[in-house]
Amino acid sequence: MPKNALIKTVDDYFVAFFPDKKANNEVFKYNFKDREFDEFFVENTDNGSRIVIKTKDFYKPEFVRHNSIITVKAVFKPKKKSIKSKKTVQAVVPSALVAVPFYISPTIFLKKNINGTSSYDESLFFTGIKFFANRNYTYAAQFFDEIIKKYPSSDFYVSSYFLLGDCYKNMKQYQKALDVYQKAIELSAKNDTVAQTLFSMADIYKKMGFYSRVRRIYASIVKDYATTKWSQKAKYLTAKSYYDEKMYNKALNILLNIGKNSTYHSLSMLLAAEIFIKENNDAKAVLAYYSMSNKLKDIDIAQYYKELIDTAEALCRFNDFNGADDIFKYVESYHNEDVFESVYLGEMRCDLNRGSYDDLNNKGEYIVKNSKNRAFVKEAKKLMDEAKLQKGNVNKNTINEILRKYANDPEVASLALYVFARKNYRQNNYKETLNYLLKLKRLYPKSIYNAKAKNFAKVCIDKLLEDFYKYPDKEKLEFIYNSVVTLGAYDANMCRLALALAVMNKIDKMHAILPHIKDKNCKGSLYAKYYIETGEYKKALEFAGNIEGVEPYVYYVDIVVGDVNFFKGAYKKAVELYKQALAIKNELVKEYIYLKMANAMYLDKNYENSLKYLNNIKMKVFENAADYIKATDLYSMNRYKKAIAVFKLLSNNLDYQERALFYISISYLKIGDKKEAETYFKKLKDRYPNSDYIKALKVLL
DSSP: OOTTOEEEEETTEEEEEEETOOOOGGGOOOOOOTTTEEEEEEEEETTEEEEEEEEOTTEEEEEEEETTEEEEEEEEOOOOOOOOOOOOOSSOOOGGGOSOGGGSOGGGGGOOOTTSOOOHHHHHHHHHHHHHHTTOHHHHHHHHHHHHHHOTTSTTHHHHHHHHHHHHHHTTOHHHHHHHHHHHHHHSOSSHHHHHHHHHHHHHHHHHTOHHHHHHHHHHHHHHTTTSHHHHHHHHHHHHHHHHTTOHHHHHHHHTTSOTTSTTHHHHHHHHHHHHHHTTOHHHHHHHHHTTGGGGGGSOHHHHHHHHHHHHHHHHHTTOHHHHHHHHHHHHTTOOHHHHHHHHHHHHHHHHHHTOHHHHHHHHHHHHHHOOOHHHHHHHHHHHHHHHHHHTOOOHHHHHHHHHHTTTOHHHHHHHHHHHHHHHHHTTOHHHHHHHHHHHHHHOTTOHHHHHTHHHHHHHHHHHHHHHHHSOOHHHHHHHHHHHHHHTOTTSOHHHHHHHHHHTTOHHHHHHHGGGOOOHHHHHHHHHHHHHHTTOHHHHHHHHHTSOSOTTHHHHHHHHHHHHHHHTTOHHHHHHHHHHHTTSSOHHHHHHHHHHHHHHHHHTTOHHHHHHHHTTOOOGGGHHHHHHHHHHHHHHTTOHHHHHHHHHHHTTOTTTHHHHHHHHHHHHHHTTOHHHHHHHHHHHHHHOTTOTHHHHHHHHO
């Protein structure tokens, strides 16, 4: 037996339902005794399969579930005390006692005995009616049953069948009701009474969970009563049955085709609106409501107040506050405490949308103080907290408290993060803003506030980029890049970000940003730069050749072509091209170019010029790279003591440590200090035991 099977007993029935599965004989075994069990069948429905077992009279089904095995057995029903019917009075029953005249032909009331008194079967019938009207269905059933058994030629015979079925239905003896209804229908021509009885049978099957049978009954009503009000009702209830089973597309297909002339048009549009709301499509929900809004008062508040409130809230989200107020006022007119409090909660949600925070708090305080419904009180408190957040009068402690309180409620917790991010943004705390937006995205990726935050996330990133170009810092750039990728904030200035990544040698990350650059010249020049760094010079030059000769991109081309010459060993030509690129109005890029010129001059063994270019580098972000070139320049110029001093500055930097220890050791050898040389050789060997530099130093030492 599948684990998700739904098992229950209903009167004489055992029912096992398998969602989204088709049952076959391999699923179950059966060995039932004929004296205990009456029926066994498998029923395929629209959304699964159902096994149904019926016990005979005097028995009822019970089941035991052990792991995946279900054992069904029949047990005796407990005996009920019989009720003896009282003798009826031989008199005409006053017409005021007739509770259900719908089932009775008008001519029946005209038939009297010659002496003006009622016949015995008539007295039985109207006494049964009296008990029925007083909801004493057990007594009423005995009178109707008496007519059926003893007076088959009575004018009340067929009506007694219908009413007896109603008695059994009201007593929840569903199988008996179905059997009696079926007999009544067989005895009658197709008329209003039969139609209503079919609806009653459908209600019973619905209670038993047999939705496919329910819809078959409705289909027969639509066919047999095509031009009557019953056909309209059956169409609507078919859609409602699909709705109850959450088969919303099938429900909509029917609801949207129920015409405006139908008495069920208003209900159909309300139910359609509710489905659209569940699908987060407020626009369609509002349109569905507008098509019936002039007939709002046709809706039964008691049965549909929840759907009405949901529709009003959709109107609020659509900023139609007047339309929402019309619905709220109509539902309030029902004068029921639970409904009234539900309306208040709906109005509070609406107040959130329109920014009426004082009204919201007044309603919330009323519910908290007066409601006996704990769920309502909890929801009211939550909405009051949301109002506090929306007003923005919060600090870090308030936000942390709300995050703890609503850790399992993404709606409020995500709002808290969004609100505090927005507050920091308004106070120009751009990094803190992004920190809260990153937390929002990480903890609640599906929150609507992620999309709402994109506009000011873009501004924050552009502001931090602007700050980076003034005060470059690798960690700052890393934070900006992660913010862009995590938040999807590609509307920020991706050209500036990609250039910054290129200058800082973050080539892979630059490549991830390139597709999002909107300026084609910037995109082309930075793609050229990417292909230079990956050694694809031909591709790089193809991109560079398509760049228009406008600033600053013409200077990017100079850098790219300079790089081509650099990597081919044409260092002097590279420097000439780099010099042209110095016309760019960007200090960060300028210092990057000076660093490349110094490196080119070092490789060209023009150490003096290399040192001269290094003097132009002031930014801390290039300090280590510049120190390394400077130290190698000094070493190459035999200025070993000065070289040692600079290399020692790099000896704790992981990017340069291995090379720095080697050059310090060999520089000490050059000046004859073998002891210091051995000290740094040992440090190199301890930290980098597999270094290629060790072999060279071993020979020298």
